[in-house]
Amino acid sequence: MAKPTPVIPPKTYLWCDHCRRSYAHADLVAGACPVCQSPVREMGKVSAILRGLMANELVAGGIGTKHRQLVRLTWTRNGMGERYYKALQPGIPYTKFEARVTDLLCQGAEAGWVRFVFPPAPSADDSAYRVEFDSDERFVAELERLFTPDPPA
Ligand SMILES: [Zn+2]
Numbered sequence: 001m002a003k004p005t006p007v008i009p010p011k012t013y014l015w016c017d018h019c020r021r022s023y024a025h026a027d028l029v030a031g032a033c034p035v036c037q038s039p040v041r042e043m044g045k046v047s048a049i050l051r052g053l054m055a056n057e058l059v060a061g062g063i064g065t066k067h068r069q070l071v072r073l074t075w076t077r078n079g080m081g082e083r084y085y086k087a088l089q090p091g092i093p094y095t096k097f098e099a100r101v102t103d104l105l106c107q108g109a110e111a112g113w114v115r116f117v118f119p120p121a122p123s124a125d126d127s128a129y130r131v132e133f134d135s136d137e138r139f140v141a142e143l144e145r146l147f148t149p150d151p152p153a
Pocket of ligand 1: 016017018019020033034035036037038
């Protein structure tokens with residue numbers, strides 16, 4: 001006789017207080033947050049969405065804020081944000097990490113060594129949105145400078 005399979009409520013999400021974002025059940029690693037390994041709490045879809053909204057941009061903003069969000073969505077797409085986070089292990093919550101890298105990239109774009117490539121009209125193809133660097137080494141060096149503690153004097 002087949003054992004009953006454990007029932008996972010399909011309409012709930014798992015909220016990580018540390019990362020301040022929700023995950024699907026399938027995202028979990030060993031029952032914990034896949035990014036920071038903290039315990040997660042189960043919550044309904046609407047709660048998860050509302051919490052996500054509150055965690056993201058509490059500041060009401062104009063087009064400049066939306067532009068910044070687009071920058072953030074572009075560099076973090078395809079799970080890249082989490083991959084950088086895991087590689088750098090910056091010791092700050094994921095959302096703060098995202099904000100700091102987004103700031104870095106916005107400064108880089110202003111200075112000219114970072115370019116954001118967007119399609120001429122909104123596209124369903126995520127790969128049409130991308131970030132390019134004059135030199136990858138520059139980006140790596142800036143990231144390391146941002147997240148590596150200064151050696152003791
Ligand atoms: Zn987490």
